[in-house]
Amino acid sequence: MSALERQFSRRRLLGSAAAIAGGGLLLGCAPGASRSATDLSYWHLMTGGDGIVMAGLVDAVNGLGLGFRATQTVLAWGPPYYTKLAMASAGGRAPDLAIMHASRIAGYAPGGLLEPWDLELLAEVGVHERDFPPLVWQKGRYDGKLYSIALDTHPFVLYYNTDHAQKAGVTDALQTMKSPEEFTEVALKLQKVTGKHGLSYGYLGDGSQMWRLFYTLYRQQNAEMKLVPGQQAQVDEAAAVKALKFVQSLLDDTIATKAGDGGTATSEFLHGESGLFFGGVWELPVLKDSKLPFDARPIPTLFGTDAAYADSHTFVLPRQANVDPERRRHTYQLVAEVLKRSVKWAGAGHIPAYQPVVQSAEYQALKPQSNYAGIPAYVNYDPDAWFGGAGSDFHRYFAENVQNVFLGSGDPAAGFEGFVKRLNVLLDRPQPV
Structure with a gap:
């Protein structure tokens, strides 16, 4: 039938x-x-x-x-x-x-x-x-x-200022970096060129922005997240903590501002005040209109496994x-x-x-x-869940528990644990449809 x-x-x-x-x-x-x-x-x-x-x-x-x-x-x-x-x-x-x-x-x-x-x-x-x-x-x-x-596929990617990269001597490194340490080194070299920040990344009050970067880094560790109704969330806490600690290390007011929102990050990159920019491909028209000398590439594989967040x-x-x-x-x-x-x-x-x-x-x-x-060859979507996806509350639940971690005042393990507890409450409820 x-x-x-x-x-x-x-x-x-x-x-x-x-x-x-x-x-x-x-x-x-x-x-x-x-x-x-x-x-x-x-x-x-x-x-x-x-x-x-x-x-x-x-x-x-x-x-x-x-x-x-x-x-x-x-x-x-x-x-x-x-x-x-x-x-x-x-x-x-x-x-x-x-x-x-x-x-x-x-x-x-x-x-x-x-x-x-x-x-x-x-x-x-x-x-x-x-x-x-x-x-x-x-x-x-x-x-x-x-x-x-x-x-389409619209992923989270890494933009970079080509003029700044040339001055910092990191043009080749941007294509070959394969570890958190190498990424940090490149960002610090770019910060010396800009005199402000090496990286622009806005997340304040935006759970989707937090999730996009976190889930990219989490999946790069080959870590799974399965949300099955009636069961506890299946997660890799060690991988989550590792990803969150790396994000914390970037948000140090030198590499990137500790507490910036999306508009601030975009503006900063457009004005040449940073060399790198984490953003969605939907940012491309604004960047092109600005005539900024820039290029884009997938977020580098820093934890061993090719992975990129997208919808x-x-x-x-x-x-x-x-x-x-x-x-x-x-x-x-x-x-x-x-x-x-x-x-x-x-x-x-x-x-x-x-x-x-x-x-x-x-x-x-x-x-x-x-x-x-x-990127579509190794794309990662939100875990399947009746309460998840674009325009839902799933990313807001992440922000409620993890924003303080990004701000540097929260413990990564405790923040992620709070998020998982929130997921478990939802998974314990009957699926509405």
């Missing part, structure tokens, strides 16, 4: 939707079921530069004369978006297509809020598993079915009570055509998930984007 044919308890689904969305606000009514087969509804949370690029991609597909037209609805990022999407799916009045972070699939797929993709129909429109990095494709699967198709924007099929087969086929065509044009999406810094685009000469010519194109 297909997901479309399953019967749902409206009360159960509505309660589940509210629980996994984290209490966000609803933003208007879901689309009705009276649209024609040629009128596709597409929801996403892309704003700013990303929103402009996405609008251009959709307009390009609409202009192909494929027999359909997609209408975009842009909703507020975070809980408002995920709440509305969950409620629309629970009521069976969802859009034809939506964007969802890969890290949120574990909270939506189990209760029937999403429909699985039909692999045969995907193949008909030219989309195959072989076209995606294995880890990225696998992240879209749940219980043996494919629930999301990645548009992905993915395409999902929210549950609808009544599906028009022709409109569903058009939806598949829309996704395929956007994927095939995703080199435009790469301009915003993201790594396209569709490998024929990554392997194209046009993408390989993009700098610094193509410098970190290998």
Whole structure:
């Protein structure tokens, strides 16, 4: 029996939707079921530069004369978006297509809020598993079915000022460093050039920023974190403490400011007051607009195992009570055509998930984007959990317990232990869906 044919308890689904969305606000009514087969509804949370690029991609597909037209609805990022999407799916009045972070699939797929993709129909429109990095494709699967198709991977990377690097004599070292000690040495040499800091890293009040760096360093030790409902969190405390102590050593007001937020870190790097900058690839447009002499690379493997934190924007099929087969086929065509044009999406810094685009000469010519194109081969997403993912409270729980560690006033072991205890409370609760 297909997901479309399953019967749902409206009360159960509505309660589940509210629980996994984290209490966000609803933003208007879901689309009705009276649209024609040629009128596709597409929801996403892309704003700013990303929103402009996405609008251009959709307009390009609409202009192909494929027999359909997609209408975009842009909703507020975070809980408002995920709440509305969950409620629309629970009521069976969802859009034809939506964007969802890969890290949120574990909270939506189990209760029937999403429909699985039909692999045969995907193949008909030219989309195959072989076209995606294995880890990225696998992240879209749940219980043996494919629930999301990645548009991109957007990792946490290391930017560096090329002029400062040359003056400090660390240009080659930036490509070869393989230990915490070597990284520290490079950062201190850059600090002598800038006279302020060697590294910019903003995290204050931002659990996501704390988690991105921590989880990169934690996974570089080949440390696992498994969150299974009904069981205690499976973690490597020694690896966590080692990662946190290294972060503490960087935040010493010499290498990097002890208490900086994201805006301060970006501004500092843009003004040449540091030589290195930990940031997401979504920072790239701002850096390019500044005309700063910079480059980017994956965060160096400092603890032995290649690992990088990232998430992905993915395409999902929210549950609808009544599906028009022709409109569903058009939806598949829309996704395929956007994927095939995703080199435009790469301009915003993201790594396209569709490998024929990554392997194209046009993408390989993009700098610094193509410098970190290998990250999907060893990407690490948030651990699967119904309470985790982008726009959820998972990263906030990390910040509540670990921010004092970053500030230098907290004990790494105690901070991480507090975070794990918070996870165990959630894991002890029945999964809402």
